[in-house]
Amino acid sequence: MALTNRLKVNHGDVFPHGAYVLGEVEPVRDWERSTKERPVQATDKETGQLVWSVSVLDPDPDARKDAKTVTVKISAPVQPVPPAAMADGMPFRPVEFDGLTVSASPALGRLQR
Numbered sequence: 001m002a003l004t005n006r007l008k009v010n011h012g013d014v015f016p017h018g019a020y021v022l023g024e025v026e027p028v029r030d031w032e033r034s035t036k037e038r039p040v041q042a043t044d045k046e047t048g049q050l051v052w053s054v055s056v057l058d059p060d061p062d063a064r065k066d067a068k069t070v071t072v073k074i075s076a077p078v079q080p081v082p083p084a085a086m087a088d089g090m091p092f093r094p095v096e097f098d099g100l101t102v103s104a105s106p107a108l109g110r111l112q113r
Contacts, residue, residue, distance in 0.1 A: 005103055011098070011100055015058055017058070021054055021094075022069065027042075027079070044075040049075040049076055050076060054082065072097065
């Protein structure tokens with residue numbers, strides 16, 4: 001079995017109080033392959049699919065102020081469409097992520113002294 005830096009998690013493990021989309025889904029730019037004149041969208045290193053991002057509100061009352069909004073990256077062949085706005089005019093759109101993984105940063109594996 002090959003090891004990756006991704007861990008599969010359930011939506012409720014990461015967002016026990018739910019999650020709300022705050023904007024539109026946008027393409028993630030591949031800064032190494034892009035030029036000023038020609039932007040290139042990032043692709044997932046494991047699946048080869050395009051990478052998209054969306055801002056999400058975490059309503060956890062115990063979350064730090066700077067952790068209330070997180071960016072979720074999505075691998076998909078086409079741009080995902082967020083849920084429709086709620087009929088009551090609420091600006092936040094509830095969302096549940098399926099197939100969620102958490103990626104570890106290589107810096108997390110270093111021993112600091």
